[in-house]
Structure formats: C-alpha cells, structure tokens
Amino acid sequence: MTKPTPLSGFPELLPAQRAVEQHVIDRLRRTFELHGFASLETRAVEPMDQLLRKGETSKEVYVLRRLHDLDGSGDSGMGLHFDLTVPFARYVLENAGRLEFPFRRYQIQKAWRGERPQEGRFREFTQADIDVVARDDLPFHFDVEVARVMADALSGLPLPPMRLRVNNRKLIEGFYRGIGAPDPAAVITIIDKLDKMSTDAVAASLVADAGLSDVQAQQCLRLAEIESTDTTFADRVRGLGVAHELLEVGIAELEAVVEGCASVAGPRFQVVASLSLARGLDYYTGTVFEIYMDGFENLKSVGGGGRYDALASDGRTTYPGVGLSFGISRTLVPLLSRGVLSADRSVPSAVLVALVDDDARETSDAVAQRLRARGIPTEVAASAQKFGKQIRYAERRGIPFVWFPEGDATEGTGRVRDIRSGKQVDADPDVWEPPADDLRPRVVTSPTKEHHE
C-alpha cells in the first residue's frame, strides 16, 4: 500500500496538538455551562431546502448520496451542514413544544463547506456556537449576555488577545435612511467591503451601485470611521447631524452592549464599537458581532454573530435569537502549525512506571493501578530496558515522572523521579501526588513566534 496523502481542507492534528484543542474545548464547555447554557448536538445532515433557504445559493454545500442509488431517484436531498445556526433553527422548530423559552444552548461541532482551503479556512472545521432563542419576543439584554459569555470564555483561553467588534444594524440602517439613501441594504453590502477596497473606491461604488450622491456617500464614510471602546461613539454619530427614529434606537442598543461588556473587557479581551462593521448576511436585524485575534488579522474574523429577529418561524410563531460563533479550527490550526501553541507532552500520562525485569510486570501494574485509583494518569513501561532507556521513553513523550518500584507487588513502595529536575524521592503509591499542574498536559505558548509578518 502506498503512503496516503492528506486531504485538502480536512486538517488532522498530532497528539500534542489535539491535547491543546481538547483543552480549549473543555474550557469553552465549562464556561458556557457556568453561564447556564445547555449542550446540544444536532445531526450532521440537513435537508437541502433547509440549507439553501433564503437564496443563499453561493454556499458550497457537500451533498449526501447513497452509493447504490445510481440513478438518483431515491435522492434524499440531504447535505452536510455548513454552520450550526441553520441546524439549531430547525431543531428549535422541531422541538418547540418540548423546549423552555428563552432557550440558551451551546453547540461545539464540526461543520463542512466545499470552499477552496487556505490558512485558517477549511472544508471540515470545528466551531463553538452560543445562542439564546425565545418565542415571539427576546429581550434586548440577551444581546449583552451572549457577548459577556463569549468574552468570559475567550479570555480564559491560552490564545492571543481577542477583539470583539460590535455594531448595530438599526443604527446604520437608520442613518442611511436618515440621509435619504434609496436602498439601505445596498449601502450595507458596499460598506462591508471597506477592509478590502480603498475609501475612494467604496465612495465611488456607493454612488454608482447604491444610488447615493457624493455628499451622501461621504456621510456614510464618516459614519464608518467612528470607533470607540466606550460609549463616546454615540456623540460622534449624533455630531454628523443625521436624525432618524431607527438611528436613535440603534445608538441606544449599541451603547447598552458596550456598557454591558465593560466589566468583562480587559487586556486579553477588548470590546470595540465599530461603525464600519456590517456583516454581509442579510438576516441580522440589530446587534452584529465580529471577533478578531491580535496579530492574526490575516485570518479575518475568527468569530461572529448577532441578533436575528426571525431565527426560525413556522408561519404562526416566530422565534427571535441572538448568538455568537467562535471558530475553533480557524483559530487553533494556524497557531498550532506555526508552533505558537503546543502541549508539554504528547500523551496524557503523568507517570511512567518503570519495569525492573520482565517478571516484575505484576509489581509495576499494581503501582500503576494505585496511582490511577487516585486519578493520576499512569502507564507502565513497554519493556524492561535499561533504566536510562525507560527514562528516555518518558522524556520523548513529555511524561514528567518515572516511578521505580521496589519490593514485590504487595508492598508497592518505590522511588519517584521528576525527570525535568532529576530530583528523586521515596514514595508510596497510595499517598504520593504530582503537582496539580503536572496532572494533565499543559498548553505552552512561544511568544517569540507570535509575531510575524
């Protein structure tokens, strides 16, 4: 058999890298649950009509087909989900009668997109979503809450500092209406390209494609320039002299989000009111979020979300929602492959129990069992090589302690060596404990490699 080649866009990690990913997932899970969000897992597939609703035909969906369904007559019309929001909306409708609203859930799962892979952009990837959904009416304070929860979750991760950019659709749409823009939606789409096109090009496009006058286009650009980490943006917006009812509602909401996040912001997590943020998706109706990672702006956003007044609807009842999504693969894979992040060992074992000779496996197994009984991940040496070799076996894998048994199986005493310091002490497997930090693989960062480009 020839050596298999990797599959483009379907990243797989080495054991130490996976340990980092698991740490991140555990950490996110713990924080989400700390805030009372319930865990949910939805199936991998959705009906194609669900996936392609709202005319999102540009989505590259992987379609599912049975091998023996040659003529396609039994075509199920199923595809792999490309995000976690669409499956969640479907799930809410399907289980509306059995859920308690407002319903808060998190979901950490894979998603699939057939797009061309690039750094931080894959065909199979993991993301973490939190959403709150209600029936008929979802109070605004949940917009603030989801931002606070994500801030709490992300600032606890061993990652570069994150920046949450916030804006409000009502604010910008009210502004565009207030200046008399004939098609506010078109303006939003064009403003969203500000990070790629020059301001002159955007201005020209606003005139040509959104039907604005030069003066109106300049007003839009001045709005987009506004940015602040506190509520001072509000006066600057009002200073532009545009009046509209919707604009005032939007300003008030954005102020509330920025104020509400003030207590969770810190050196590792910044919240910025950013009036150029638009997000192309058309289903957002109020607050919009985007998350960026410092030093990795080339990845674009590593998370995003916002408020949808109609996350789901069955025709009779409407379910508004607000949520945020964080790209685990997008964030972690580039950090891992650049060596910025890694784990200090490639196995869970904290202790390697040495094997004195081939007949002493029983003794070593007994020691290992006693350590495991107290929650210490332990493995027994593969063979009775020279102790130097056995220590090296541990060293290669990053296992911090080697246990040398003494006496027979019933005694279970011995000496334990910290192979990093070389310190060796007499120990009892029913009593000895490693430092808490050594119990599990630790995430280590290399700040020297953090800066690039």
Add this chain to the structure above:
RNA sequence: GUGGGCGUAGCUCAGCUGGUAGAGCGCCGCGUUGUGGUCGCGGAUGUCGCGGGUUCAAGUCCCGUCGUUCACCCCA
C-alpha cells in the same frame, strides 16, 4: 469555483546555464554492565509529492495531477 507561488531525509532547508543527492537539528549505537539530558566517536534514512513528456542525461525544462500557500469569492 478563478488566478499566482511553493513541494528535496522525521523537521528546517541548500542544490549554479540539466551531468546519476547534501547541511543543521533529530534519530540509532558505543564510550557509560540498569537512572536520561552534556560531551566524544560511529551509523542509518530519500521511488527529490505523484504520473507523463523533452533529452544521450531531469531534483533542475514542459504538461497533468495531488498537496500546500496567497489573492478573489465566501465566511468560522
């Protein structure tokens, strides 16, 4: 999906206008007859991503393909 760069040992890479493969690190052994890391000495490893073509001769040139990366697109 469209267009460009790159692909040589486990890793990072060198290899000139084509002339039958190299360094550093790592790995293995011995010095060191049961406690690694330092040091010294010795050693192994490549279908030069894969397939085809041009040529007396291809790692080197051409085409295709896969992988990777960048831009567009899209977004996590």
